[in-house]
C-alpha cells in the first residue's frame with residue numbers, strides 16, 4: 001500500500017528538454033521524505049506531476065493506488081484536494097486576512113461558513129497563529145507568513161503535503177521550525193514530500209532522501225544511512 005508511486009516515469013517538455021528519466025519510487029502512508037538535487041535536476045517537475053500540473057511522457061504515477069493518467073477534466077480538481085501544496089513564496093492573498101487566506105480552500109469546496117470558521121480556527125491554533133487571525137499577511141513576519149501558507153495547505157486535510165523549497169526565504173532558525181512542523185504531520189496521517197537543496201537541513205531531519213541528478217533518480221537514501229550533519 002502506498003500513497004504515491006512513480007513507476008518508470010519520464011518527462012520531456014515540449015521543445016525536447018528531458019526533465020525526468022525513468023524515475024521509480026513509492027511513498028508509504030505517513031512517511032516524510034525529501035527530494036534533492038542541483039538546480040534543474042527535476043525536483044519541481046516531479047512535484048508538478050503529482051499535482052497534475054504536468055503529465056508524464058512515459059510511465060505511471062499512482063496516487064492512493066489510482067492511476068493519475070485516468071484523472072482528467074473535472075476530476076483533476078478533485079484530485080488536487082488530496083494534495084496540499086506549500087510554495088517557497090507563500091503566495092498568500094495580500095488583501096485578505098490570515099483567517100480568510102486559510103479558509104479559502106474550504107470556500108472553494110463549498111463548505112458552510114460555520115464549519116469553515118471552526119476548521120480555520122483549529123488549524124491556526126495548531127500552527128500557533130490564532131492571535132493573528134484578523135491580521136493581514138503584510139503585518140506578519142516571514143516565518144509567520146510561511147506558516148499561514150502551510151495552514152492553508154493543510155486545512156482541507158490532504159493525504160499528501162508537497163512543498164517546493166518551503167524554507168528558501170527563511171533563516172536557519174525559522175527553517176528548522178517549519179521542518180519540525182512538517183515532521184509532526186505523519187503522526188496525523190499526512191505524508192510529506194519536500195523538495196529542497198539545503199543539504200544541511202535535510203541531514204539534520206534524518207528522513208529518507210531521494211537524490212535527482214539530471215532527471216535521473218541517482219540515490220534513495222534511508223534515514224539511518226545519513227551521515228551526521
Ligand SMILES: Nc1ncnc2c1ncn2[C@@H]1O[C@H](COP(=O)(O)OP(=O)(O)OP(=O)(O)O)[C@@H](O)[C@H]1O
Pocket residue numbers: 013014015017018019037038039040041042043044045046197
Ligand atoms: N515548462 C517547461 N518547459 C521546458 N523545459 C522546462 C519546463 N519546466 C522545466 N523545464 C526544464 O526541465 C529541467 C528540470 O526543471 P525543474 O524545474 O524540474 O528542476 P528543479 O530541480 O526544480 O530546479 P530548481 O532547483 O532550479 O527549481 C530544467 O532543465 C528546466 O529548464
